[in-house]
Amino acid sequence: KDPNQPPVVFHWFPFLGSTVVYGMEPYKFFNKCQEQYGDVFTFILLGRKMTVTLGPKGNEFVFNGKHADLCAEEAYTHLTTPVFGSGVVYDCPNHMLMEQKKFMKFGLTTETFKAYVPLIKDEVVNYFQTSPFFSGQSGKVPLSTAIPQLTLFTASRSLQGREVREALTTTHADLFHDLDMGFTPVNFMFPWLPLPHNAKRDRAQKAMAKLYLDIISRRKSGEESKKEIDMIWNLMNRSYKSGESLSDLHVAHCMIALLMAGQHTSMATTTWTLLHLAAKPEIQKVLYEEQIKVFGKDLAPLTYEKLSELKMVQNVVKEILRVHPPLHSIMRKVKSPLHVPDTNFVIPSTHYVMAAPGVSAMDEKYFKNAKEFDPFRWVGHEADEDNAEKFDFGFGLVSKGTASPYLPFGAGRHRCIGEQFANVQLGTIISTLVREFEFTLPPGQKDVPLVDYNSMVALATAPAMVHWKRRA
Numbered sequence: 193k194d195p196n197q198p199p200v201v202f203h204w205f206p207f208l209g210s211t212v213v214y215g216m217e218p219y220k221f222f223n224k225c226q227e228q229y230g231d232v233f234t235f236i237l238l239g240r241k242m243t244v245t246l247g248p249k250g251n252e253f254v255f256n257g258k259h260a261d262l263c264a265e266e267a268y269t270h271l272t273t274p275v276f277g278s279g280v281v282y283d284c285p286n287h288m289l290m291e292q293k294k295f296m297k298f299g300l301t302t303e304t305f306k307a308y309v310p311l312i313k314d315e316v317v318n319y320f321q322t323s324p325f326f327s328g329q330s331g332k333v334p335l336s337t338a339i340p341q342l343t344l345f346t347a348s349r350s351l352q353g354r355e356v357r358e359a360l361t362t363t364h365a366d367l368f369h370d371l372d373m374g375f376t377p378v379n380f381m382f383p384w385l386p387l388p389h390n391a392k393r394d395r396a397q398k399a400m401a402k403l404y405l406d407i408i409s410r411r412k413s414g415e416e417s418k419k420e421i422d423m424i425w426n427l428m429n430r431s432y433k434s435g436e437s438l439s440d441l442h443v444a445h446c447m448i449a450l451l452m453a454g455q456h457t458s459m460a461t462t463t464w465t466l467l468h469l470a471a472k473p474e475i476q477k478v479l480y481e482e483q484i485k486v487f488g489k490d491l492a493p494l495t496y497e498k499l500s501e502l503k504m505v506q507n508v509v510k511e512i513l514r515v516h517p518p519l520h521s522i523m524r525k526v527k528s529p530l531h532v533p534d535t536n537f538v539i540p541s542t543h544y545v546m547a548a549p550g551v552s553a554m555d556e557k558y559f560k561n562a563k564e565f566d567p568f569r570w571v572g573h574e575a576d577e578d579n580a581e582k583f584d585f586g587f588g589l590v591s592k593g594t595a596s597p598y599l600p601f602g603a604g605r606h607r608c609i610g611e612q613f614a615n616v617q618l619g620t621i622i623s624t625l626v627r628e629f630e631f632t633l634p635p636g637q638k639d640v641p642l643v644d645y646n647s648m649v650a651l652a653t654a655p656a657m658v659h660w661k662r663r664a
C-alpha cells in the first residue's frame with residue numbers, strides 16, 4: 193500500500209476488477225467509492241488502472257490538465273478510429289485535432305443556424321406526419337425507436353446536407369446501423385476482438401466514407417451548385433497552418449465523427465427530455481405558454497433569432513444535461529507521473545485518469561434537491577458561463593470551466609464544439625413537438641425509466657414508451 197498512490201477500490205478478481213459494477217451503474221459505483229475513499233481513488237477496468245478524480249477540483253484536474261501530462265487520443269483512439277476512420281480526431285496529433293475543431297466551428301455560425309432551424313422543423317413535422325406512431329388523435333410512441341430516427345433525420349438534413357439525408361434513409365440506412373453498432377463500450381474494452389460486428393463495422397465505415405467522397409467529387413466537378421450551406425461545403429478545401437490540405441478522405445472521416453457525435457448525444461438528450469416532460473405535464477404547459485408569448489397565439493414559424501428568447505426551453509435542456517449528461521466518463525492516459533493538487537498522491541504513467549462531471553452535477557452540495565428534475569432552478573442563471581475564464585487552444589475562446597460542478601460539454605482543450613448546434617437542434621425539436629402534442633407517461637408509471645449504461649451514452653432503458661395527444 194503506497195501512501196503516495198490513491199487508494200485502490202476493493203475487488204475480488206484481478207483484471208476484471210470493478211469492471212462490471214462500474215459498467216452497469218457508474219454513478220452508484222462512483223458515489224459508493226467517494227463515501228469510502230474520498231474524491232481520488234483508483235479502480236481496475238479490464239486490467240487498466242483508472243484513477244478517478246471527482247468533484248469540481250477533479251473535473252478541473254482532468255479538463256485543464258497539461259496536454260503533455262494527459263493524453264485523450266491514447267484513451268479514445270481504439271474506440272473512435274475504427275468507426276470514424278484514419279487521420280482525424282484521435283488518430284492524429286492533438287495540434288491537428290485543434291485545427292480540425294477550428295474548421296468545424298467555421299461551419300457552425302449564426303448564418304448556418306438561421307438556415308438550419310426551418311430544415312430541422314420541416315424534418316420533425318414530416319416525421320410525425322408520416323410515422324405510424326403518430327397517426328390519429330392520440331396514441332403511444334416508443335421513444336427508443338422514434339427518437340434516434342428523428343435526431344438522425346434532423347441532423348443529417350441540416351449539418352450533414354441533403355445528399356447524406358437522402359442516403360441515410362435509403363441506400364445507406366443499414367450501413368449507418370452497422371457502423372453505429374461498432375460505436376459501443378464493448379469495443380472500448382476489446383477493440384481487437386475479431387467479433388462479427390467489427391467486420392460489419394469496418395465494411396460500413398468504408399461505405400460511409402465513399403458516400404462522402406462521391407458527394408465531394410460531384411461538388412468539385414461543379415455538378416452541384418452551392419445553394420445550401422452544410423458542413424461538407426465548409427470542410428472542403430481547408431488547409432492546416434502547415435500548408436497541408438485537409439484531404440477529401442479526412443473530410444469524409446470528420447463528417448462521420450460529427451455524425452456519430454451528434455447522433456448519440458442528441459438522441460439521448462431528446463429522449464430524456466420527452467420522458468421528463470411526460471412525467472411533469474405542468475412543465476409542458478409552461479413551455480406551450482412560452483411559445484405563445486414569443487410567437488403570438490397563431491404560433492408564427494420558429495426562427496433561430498426567436499429560439500434564444502425561449503428561456504424555458506433552454507432551462508429544460510440545461511436541467512436535462514445536469515440530470516442525464518450523455519458522457520458519464522471522461523478519460524485520459526497519464527503520460528508522466530502526475531501530482532494531484534491538495535493531496536500527497538502522485539499518479540504513475542501506467543494509469544488512466546477519469547473525470548465524472550455528472551457526479552458533482554448531482555451532488556446536494558452544489559444543487560439543492562439534486563435528484564429532482566427542476567428546470568426552474570436555472571431561472572436567473574442564464575449567463576453563468578459567460579463570466580468564466582476563457583482561453584483559446586486553437587479553435588476559438590472556450591471557458592476553462594475552472595472548478596465548476598456542472599460541465600456537460602466538458603472544458604479546456606477538448607471542450608465540445610457542438611453545443612450551439614445541439615441547442616438549436618434540441619430547441620427546435622422540443623418547440624415543434626410541444627406545439628403539436630401533449631405527452632404523458634403510460635398509465636400507472638410514476639417515474640421515468642432507469643438508465644441503460646451499456647451504450648456509448650447514458651440512454652433511457654427501451655422502449656421508453658410515452659402516450660401522446662394532439663393539441664386542440
Ligand code: HEM
Nearest residue numbers: 450453454457461519522600601602606607608609610614
Ligand atoms: C447534448 C449534446 C452534446 C454533449 C452533452 C456533448 C458533450 C461533449 C463533451 C463532454 C466533450 C468533451 C470530451 C472529452 O473531454 O473527452 C465533447 C467534445 C466534443 N464534442 Fe460534443 N457533445 C454534444 C454534442 C456534440 C455535437 C452535436 C457535436 C458535433 C456537431 C459534437 C462534437 C464534439 C467534438 C468535435 C468534441 C471535441 C473532442 C476533443 O477535443 O477531444 N458534440 N462533447
Ligand SMILES: N#Cc1ccc(COc2ccc(/C=C/c3ccc(C(F)(F)[C@](O)(Cn4cnnn4)c4ccc(F)cc4F)nc3)cc2)cc1
Nearest residue numbers: 211215268272281377449450452453454457519521646648
Ligand atoms: N464489460 C463492460 C463494460 C465496461 C464499461 C462500460 C462503460 O464504459 C464506458 C466508458 C466510457 C464511455 C464514454 C466515453 C466517451 C468518450 C469519448 C467519446 C467520443 F470521443 F466519441 C466523443 O467525445 C463523443 N461525443 C462528444 N460530443 N458528442 N459526442 C466524440 C469526440 C469527438 C468527435 F469528433 C466525435 C465524438 F463522438 N464518446 C464516449 C462509455 C462507457 C460498459 C461495459
